[in-house]
Amino acid sequence: MMSTDSSARAEQPVVLADGLAKAYGEVRALQGVSFSIPAGSVVGFLGPNGAGKTTAIKILTGSLAADAGRASICGYDVERDAQAARASIGYLPENNPLYPEMRVDRFLRFAWEAQRTDGQSETREQAIERVVEATGLAMVFRRAIGNCSKGYRQRVGFAQALLHDPPLLILDEPTNGLDPLQVVEIRELIRQLGRTKTVLLTTHVLPEVEALADRVVLIHQGRKVADDSLDRLSAAGEGRLIQLSVQAPPAALEAVLQGFGAEIVQLRPGAFGSADSTRALLRVERFDAAQLAALSQAVQEAGLALLELAPHAGGLESLFQGLDRHAPVGEEAVQ
């Protein structure tokens, strides 16, 4: 690889997703999701079950083709440069699928060979030694995977993802189904890995993001509804938050707010169980009667019916809990 090429890649975000959309028949699992992840960050992909997290992950890892939109990993397009993109990812799929009859050591050898690329600095046995050390697998090294405890199986899943020392780790619900002690252990492992790698992890539980991530991408019903650093989302900090709902589609409200100078933290369709309404969360500099009056006037001048205009306590928890769990008409209900 030429040096100009690699330095250009180094400046690329590790993950770049642009307008990803995917429908399974009638179910619109992703409806235009964009985000980018710079090198070195730990990003939590948060959303209730059925939000579309796994669908997005499968597009990034190449096992699913998007209906629309583009994605790249370390500058490699997931469609056109599929091999190179995949080689940059260490992937722990949802539910950690493994071959139960295979022994841990044999599986790791297979996984290393399967992911082998030219110009590797480590031999197979060196790589295996490194990941066994990193994930604490020595105890079960020669055991059949199916005979390992769930916690150890999870570590095997991590180990195969780390074999090629990839710059990016994608972990789909890495602690789902583990007991509390195992959750603590696996989170510690992720924290360690996050020091040297870019990590994208998905979860449907809030504490996971709070424990691990420095940025959160909140997705709901196939749309991104918030994307910010954990600090900014959690602290009432700089500025104040206002929640605003109107009886109009998101685009109409966005047009009004753009002229207003307020930062849109969240904008999503569906308020009060109505499909053709929109709820927005705004960050404003000042928070006083004049500000509220100006907002309500702007909305009404644009001819939008105002449903709600209130201060918002802020915090990721209220954002997450406030998600409309009743799917708008015409979309699949969220479990």
Add this chain to the structure above:
Amino acid sequence: MKRALLLARRECAAAFDSPIAYVVLATLPVLTALFFFVLGGFFAEGRADLRSFFALLPLVLILIAPAITMRMWAEERRSGTEELLFSYPFRVRDLVLGKWLGALALLALALLATGLVPLTVAWLGPLDWGPVWGGYLGALLLGGACLAAGLFLSALTSNQIVAWLLGVLLLAALNLPSLLLPFVPVSSGTARVLLAVDLRERFQGLARGVLAFGDLAYFLGFTALFLCLMGLVLENRRFR
């Protein structure tokens, strides 16, 4: 090719980690020997040749070939490991060839085990080994074709039993013309067409030691067709 061989090795090892390999390795020799010595009338005829052995082999393969391939995709899909496999930098042709070569290696082992039959016959009387080698070469070609079809069907479902049944049905259908035509009055044109796709009929030529281009092309084409179809199914998996 390296990755295909890697996958083939894993498939073989996986078969030996499950009962499948042992069942196949036991069943193929036992069934063929049983058919040959007991039902095939070997002792009644008192001739030291293997004609009826090779006449029966395609029928045994109807059951055995889909048993080898039934889990190869269906189980990956059911357990979700295909997600892992697809995330590794395999190309579709590595996956297709790897699975097929793994299945073929297992079948070759089972065929090796049936070698007891010709050895027994050679011990009982003078055996002309020429047609035996031809028969085994033909059996590999026929088996490779059956395995390709079985793998394709396995890629269509997440249920091993369904994959096996579909395989048995397809292979049985492709053996029917040569079995039934003697008893069914059809025009000779129809019969020719039906026999042209009949696996057993094609195989008999090879088993007699006649290496006809048509038969060879049929088996290779059949295999290539189903391997390509399997590749298409895998490609399309990404467009759910």
